[in-house]
Amino acid sequence: MPPTINTIRHNGSLNLRLVTPDAADPALEAPVSWVHSSDLDDPTPFLDPGQLLLTDGTQFPVGDAPASLYSDYVERLVSHRICGLGFATQVIHGVLPQGLEDACRQHGLPLLEVPDRTPFIAIIRFVADWLAREQHARSEWSLQAQRAIARAALRPDGLRSILAELERQLHGWVALFDAAGNHILMPNNRPVPSALMPGVKEAVTKALDQGSRSVSQLTVDGEQVTLQTLGRRHYLRGVLALGAIEPLDPARTDIINSVIALASLALEQTRTLDTARRHLRAGVFEQLLAGSTDVAERTARQVWGRLPSEPLMVTAALPSGQGQNLLEALELLSDDHRGAVFYAQRDQNVVVLAGSALQDKVTALLERYGASAGVSGETAFANLAQGLKEGERSLQRAVELSRPLVGFDEISQAGMLGLLRRDEAGSVARRLVAPLAKHDESEQTQLLPTVSAWLRNNCVWDRTAKELGIHRHTLRNRIDAAGNVLGLNLDSLRDRLELFAAVEFLDER
Structure with a gap:
């Protein structure tokens, strides 16, 4: 872990004094990614978020200065997510400007007083050495973890041993799902919390349905879960799920990538x-x-x-x-x-x-x-x-x-x-018989009901005429008229069948 402001101020050799906030404030536990010194009015273009800024106050006038000058300066630092400010006294300013202290307290920016006997380079060297030790320790841990996972891959139950070793190294839980989204139970592995399983399985199914390689992070029931598909595009072999682990730094990411490669290889070996x-x-x-x-x-x-x-x-x-x-x-x-x-x-x-x-x-x-x-x-x-x-x-x-x-x-x-029968049949039927409906409406005729009854009675003239209460010659005249309106020869079996199908589909709508 990088050093925090508390880590730096508790180093007795630096003689730093905490001005604001109170010693119990959680802002003092913010990690410090680096230390930079600048006397510019606006140093933020040259700073990264998470850095500690050191200044001897050359940018501020000695003596009285408007409060807005300090307030604007501190507000710029806070907006850029600078984690703290160290101000050197007995260099340009004999004492810490009250306006700067008030502005830091107002905006919640931690403020340290750096005495004249403490050079900025000492603070920078302390943080640099700390980060170097951390980096060395992470590299050593990563190397040992890689060796442990490689040894696990050589065991008879290689895939299970790899996942168990990954759990041990990351201090979390690891779950493997097959290509159908089923949870593969691994002996000796930590169980997935029961409250998380439904949400995790739903996310696994979505990842598999996409059919492409992917890595995603999601929050399930308040816990961060990382999903990584295994296999090739359109040939996914499963999904690896990781939960209850610390934030992924490069070392942890390398370990996970190694496990993904080994697990994919183990699963690919079964493809032949x-x-x-x-x-x-x-x-x-x-x-x-x-x-x-x-x-x-x-x-x-x-x-x-x-x-x-x-x-x-x-x-x-x-x-x-x-x-x-x-x-x-x-x-x-x-x-x-x-x-x-x-x-x-x-x-x-x-x-x-x-x-x-x-x-x-x-x-x-x-x-x-x-x-x-x-x-x-x-x-x-x-x-x-x-x-x-x-x-x-x-x-x-x-x-x-x-x-x-x-x-x-x-x-x-x-x-x-x-x-x-299909969805389009109804619209086709309506278009075919539409001329009859328009003719009936404009001429006050009964051609469409007559045709429907005639077809329903298998084109038997006497039965249809009796049902409609009209003479059979009247029925014949109406059918001929309907044929003329539709452009069909209703003496032809083919045209009769086309009209019959249209009326059938029309009646279903």
Whole structure:
């Protein structure tokens, strides 16, 4: 820690006298970053905040001077965040100017009287030596801490040992979160305070969702927490969270950077293995599609335990820019529900097999990572190819409609009109039938209600005429008139279907 004003004034060899404030004032514990001497009226352009200024008062007239002169001078120092002022007596001024003392007391600036037998260089040398010792001590601590962390990295449980050593060196708590935002419990590590965990997990999720390398500091429940992502852009492996630590100086920052590098390396070492596992998953899925269920089950049992039980649902998903993070999350989900969730990459899509009981968790995970998805109906491994087609068809519809998820049951139950139904259909329908509505309003006719009734009765003339209470020839004349207004030939099946679809979508609005 740098010396404080109290540290400097308590050095007996300097013979400094505290003028203001009182000895118990916390302003005297402000750290002094350096000592500078100047007799300028405004020395602030040459000073940095946190410095102690020494002056012999050449800038002040000897004898009486207006109070505003001292007040303006001290106010400039305080505005620049100068931590204290040392004034030499018996050099230019025999005694400390009362106006300066009053101004320092008014503005809360610590004031020290420097006797003529104490040269400024002695004060400067004292602070310089103190800072040099501090710097040497921090460098020595940093070197020893680096060695301890390097030794920890060589242990069998390298990652856990590294994080435990970091906690010991920083005297705080350290938490590691995986690529899906789950807290990885480390034996012997200090627990994250329970009151902080919800806020920390929320911040971790946001950092991972951004998909890029980042470091951030935030305040959670009154405590400072530092978050550092691990991994590469779009290939994040997790987040390191640090709390209850002292402010980060260069030495502590170096230690944290070393741990981040080692932790990232440890996590990256598993990437090759993860890639091999995903290739194996893809091979197992192709075996299932080819009907080699026995071979696929034996392979899966040796690596993942088993395959999901029938009946199962096939989810075809198109990852967003966070594709790698999605795969990491699916891997963790399959580990958490061992044997109940299986996923594989297939071309640009990701296919997930799961029972209906876990489908909500699969859907929530895909939505979190911005993937578009389509879900098949329940199926068996014997019909996996058909289930995959249903999932892919539903995914195609989800992409077309810009929706996160479409189920195949929605498509099959809605029929062809269901395939056409989307937000734009209503506006298109209104534009198509708008001429009829305008004609009815201006000519006081009933063309639009007549057409709606006619289509509702499957274009049966007698039934429609009876419902409307008009003669069938009148009905025919109205339909012909409607066709002329719309520019449609309603004797044509194609034009009838277009008008029918428009009326259907119009009635839904």
